[in-house]
Amino acid sequence: MRRQKKKCHGYTVSMLILGLVLLMASVLYLPHLRQVLGAGTPDIARPAQKNQVIIPKLKLTLPLFDATTEQTLAKGATLWQGQFDQRPVITAHSGITNHPGFDRLDTLKKGDRFVVFHNSTQYTYTVTQKKTVRPAAVDSVKPIAGQSLATLVTCTPYMVNSHRLLVTGRRVKSATSTMSATITQIQRRQEQQIWKMALLGISGLLLFAGFAVGLTWYHKRRTVWA
Numbered sequence: 453m454r455r456q457k458k459k460c461h462g463y464t465v466s467m468l469i470l471g472l473v474l475l476m477a478s479v480l481y482l483p484h485l486r487q488v489l490g491a492g493t494p495d496i497a498r499p500a501q502k503n504q505v506i507i508p509k510l511k512l513t514l515p516l517f518d519a520t521t522e523q524t525l526a527k528g529a530t531l532w533q534g535q536f537d538q539r540p541v542i543t544a545h546s547g548i549t550n551h552p553g554f555d556r557l558d559t560l561k562k563g564d565r566f567v568v569f570h571n572s573t574q575y576t577y578t579v580t581q582k583k584t585v586r587p588a589a590v591d592s593v594k595p596i597a598g599q600s601l602a603t604l605v606t607c608t609p610y611m612v613n614s615h616r617l618l619v620t621g622r623r624v625k626s627a628t629s630t631m632s633a634t635i636t637q638i639q640r641r642q643e644q645q646i647w648k649m650a651l652l653g654i655s656g657l658l659l660f661a662g663f664a665v666g667l668t669w670y671h672k673r674r675t676v677w678a
Contacts, residue, residue, distance in 0.1 A: 503569055503570050503571070504569045505528075505529045505544075505568055505569075505604075506566065506568075507567075508566075509565075510557075512552060512556075514528040514529045516528060516529050516568065518530070520532060520533070520534070525545050528544065529553075529554075530542070530544070531543075532605065536571075538595035539593065539595040539596070539601045539602065540568065540570070541593050541605060542568065542604050542605065543604075545607070546606045546607050546608070546610060546613075547613075553606065554606035554617075557617055558608065560619050561579065562580060562581075563578060564578070564579045565577065565579070565621070565626070566619075567626070568602060574626070576624055576625070577622060577624065578622055578624050580620055580621060581619075582619050583617075583618050584616070584617055586615060587615070587616050593618065601621065601623070602620070603618050604618070604619040605617065
């Protein structure tokens, strides 16, 4: 009788561990599944998005929202204080699971380009400056007379978020047709990455289910033969 109780206890502990593993995997995986299903996150494969930010070097495209809220930051990039005229300041999260945000913004160098589509107009910028500041210093980013600038902002260091990384670019001319082809390539790559993550998650769930079924069968078999 004691031996049988021991087996039941071991089985219960094993299933609890499996349950915790499944819960942790779900927390990481569900945002990617939501992207595939189009629930609550922007469809990055749809070029009809009116406002967006594109960083070719990072192979990144994000929807751009005028209002800065937790909801819009969870979906893409936002305009700081909702203003685009003179010197737009564009913010995005780093280190979240449902979209890449500005995770690799620190890898940009002088001369790299980023593109902003706002109200059907394309603005292309070349990076001229990078600096790290205290969060309050973002408010001090002001227009400079005679210069057409834009600044990308995200939290830094990665996952610590004690400071803000500011990447500023100066507006330059760019061929619309060339940029359109670049954007299409980026969108296709991001779509492929999302589907890969979805397939990986489904495969993991199937593996987990198979392991749980096998463990249950093994427990029942040992119980019968005990």
